[in-house]
Amino acid sequence: MSLKAYNAAVFHLLGDPADMGADVSRGYYEDGLLIVEDGVVKKLGARAELEPGLPADVQIASFANALIIPGFVDSHIHFPQMDVIASPGDQLMDWLNEYTFPAEAAFEDPAHGQASARFFLDELLRNGTTSALVFGSVHKASVDALFGEALARNMRIIAGKVLMDRNAPAHLCDTPETGYGDSKALIQKWHGKGRLRYAVTPRFAFTCSEKQLRLAGDLLNEFDDILLHTHLSENEREISLVKELFPQFRDYLDVYDGCGLLANRSVFAHGVHLSADEMKRLSQAKAGVAFCPTSNLFLGSGLFDFARVKKHGIKIGLGTDIGGGTSFSLFQTMNEAYKVCQLQGDYLDAFTSFYLATLGGAELLGLADKIGNFEPGKEADFIVLDLEASPLLARRLKSCRTIEERLFVLSILGDDRAVRRAYLAGDLAYARA
């Protein structure tokens, strides 16, 4: 039995502020104590209350000018696109051909995948991201590399090999059958091993034949707790191309639905241009979307209508969408999510932002029983934030009177520097130099 205790200000969310009310949803201890036993949260509370009950031999790790929060959840990111981040000049469809496909081709080489996996997971952790839903490349080896490295770190990663059998360079295409077979082999090899899970990952309807999508749907049926991870309604040209390719379906979402891919385990990235009807069906299916503001702005895809999607009761998480997105940081992602809402006259409060980046993401990914906050029994994935990470951040935070103000300032001014440490299941996985 290993008992550890961490002392700092501690904040987490018990549920969606929109459902519970901001006051009820938030748990905050100015001088808190997070007690972890065997990698799992045992108790969270005020230090003054919990410290007397600790066995005498338990050392408390105290952090000054710090805030402990649950590790961030990145709901949509592409592992093989690290090296195309900040590639200029085009919207989605040209950008894929110009930059992304060439970069993904390099992942045919397992050695490249392994070296990249180390860098990728290092980068997630230095940004405070302890869980992510990840696109691999079309190559089975890319997912082997990522899962292997994540398993070694005991990191809760959900990933899948991309399925695409058309409208992409031939050397990056699989077939419906090989895609199905490779995915199944990966599921059998990795799904449920350590903290890993699998997501069936058709790139998007434009690069998948109906047959491939239907076989993806078969996989979703065959395995209970795997996810479906794909793109939906990101860009207007994409949408019209999908309509041309699938005239037998009434809209973009209907393509996925008709192939058995619309379920409560489905995570659709973007959803920038959803119709009211599509929103209704997403809600009925209890499916969810990943809101990727830095990507939507960088690729000029449009403004995600957070207020409207939320009103439909659709699950929402935040995604960096590296490499269309411009930052690995969920702070920077919150910054731009706020701006996307402001441009539409909507207000994204700080509690909701942090909910999206932690528990909301966990709910979207079907992991809310494991991670996302500090309820007893959950895995102790948490980060220690440095409230003095830069002179400006330190100065600005000092003038804040409430935790809501502090969180908001962090969501606007924060970046990887604000992450002092990251813990995975109670073990130190990253410490800022």
Added chain:
Amino acid sequence: MSLKAYNAAVFHLLGDPADMGADVSRGYYEDGLLIVEDGVVKKLGARAELEPGLPADVQIASFANALIIPGFVDSHIHFPQMDVIASPGDQLMDWLNEYTFPAEAAFEDPAHGQASARFFLDELLRNGTTSALVFGSVHKASVDALFGEALARNMRIIAGKVLMDRNAPAHLCDTPETGYGDSKALIQKWHGKGRLRYAVTPRFAFTCSEKQLRLAGDLLNEFDDILLHTHLSENEREISLVKELFPQFRDYLDVYDGCGLLANRSVFAHGVHLSADEMKRLSQAKAGVAFCPTSNLFLGSGLFDFARVKKHGIKIGLGTDIGGGTSFSLFQTMNEAYKVCQLQGDYLDAFTSFYLATLGGAELLGLADKIGNFEPGKEADFIVLDLEASPLLARRLKSCRTIEERLFVLSILGDDRAVRRAYLAGDLAYARA
């Protein structure tokens, strides 16, 4: 005579890429040498060519994995708003009342102004900004504090005390006469001293009576090389309020024009919602605008139509607009400028971004004969960028083949960490810890 030489990759712009063509406008030396004599650029060229001509006793400061560029020019920023950066929840008019006016009130105290001026100029330099056009508060003392500190650093700062005589808390209002008198006293005390210049600074038409604006116009007439610095067409509610207040003028710009404030020395912040006619008149007057993307997004003001304003031949610079803006970094400002253009289907190339942040800003501020690039005779305000400032930046830059790609990556991934050193008139003014 003091002769110094700096070696690294060196980049600057000789003019507007849109006018000269990207290839002609750029000056780039992969292994460059910047020679500075008595604080002024003596020569820039390839090291191999220039080094043999250097006197033997001149030591060359060499920087590995670095890029030297001209110091950034911030075309619009509020000195007394540092502490309201990242204040949530409202659009412009409410945001001013809720956060900004209370913060500005503190600048009545000269001690607060002095301490803030040090922090403010430190923050500019750590972000690589060596010149700025700055709003003070309504208090003469705020500008005294800022100019005093800037003079001590030999920094090229243009600033002015805010004029506002209505629609603001009484203790923050001046009168047309005291505003005129205080401004004049500040001009006589500071303008032309060291590298300082003055800008007559009516907040905006909403908080200024016609009489105050006309007296501001008188000041502009009385002194040759002072600037006019104000806000224009930032937010839709602001615009309609201005129309109500000034029914005798045909539009927002006409208010300023009618009061003698539309000139080739006028810098208008924002201009998000300009009519075609306003653009034409700005162009004819050779006036300019400061494009402030992080602020326009944060306050939900709207999307600056860069392509259209540019097509009208209006001078454009980049502004952080702290505290409505969310970053002191011109890199982050370029990042969001790019996104604002992308959302409108326009492409902002990297050369143009860096032009806006350096020489373009200098032209807007009437300083192009002094700063903005490395033409011989210009003041040696420059920054040394660290191309390995973060693991991701280092990795991404390594895959770039051209200087344009490298600049673009910097414009998206860069922040204050990328600034290793800042020099003012040849003297080291900031070195990253």
